[in-house]
Amino acid sequence: METENIIAELEKKPLTSNLEKQHSAPKTDHNIQVIRRNGKVTPYDDTKIKVAMTKAFLAVEGGQAAMSARIRETVDRLTKQITATFVRRMPNGGTIHIEDIQDQVELALMRAGEHKVARSYVLYREEHAKLREQQQKAKSDKTPEALPNIIRHDGSRSPLDEQRLRTILEEAVRGL
Structure with a gap:
């Protein structure tokens, strides 16, 4: 339970938290x-x-591990490996989806033999994916689908009349 409280506290902190300051490094080009x-x-x-x-390590090893040199060094090394992978794949730059980054984090943790930490990371991702799905469902249940507006000849806007649009389309294709 203590570990869950520590993780909850870490999640509340903005990304400019002590962990980020601790791990800050010069940016690459x-x-x-x-x-x-x-x-x-x-x-x-x-x-x-x-x-x-670091949060994944703390979830497994507890809050006392926050200042561990071993964890800090492992996290730094794995982060450099992950970044090097992306730079190798895209030497001239490019875009990558957040899910691809997270997949590489899982892979790096597994290859480093940090199986418990990787499992914790995977479970955390799954939990948050479910939460996002629930939030999206709740949001879509609450808000009716908005109709687009049309711009009239005089410049005014009004909601699209779906029935009128259907009628026009049916008349246009009748007999084809």
């Missing part, structure tokens, strides 16, 4: 962009990988 789940494109930031991996 790889020009890789990340496609977030909401479709927004942001610059690749390896400190976010470091924070996520």
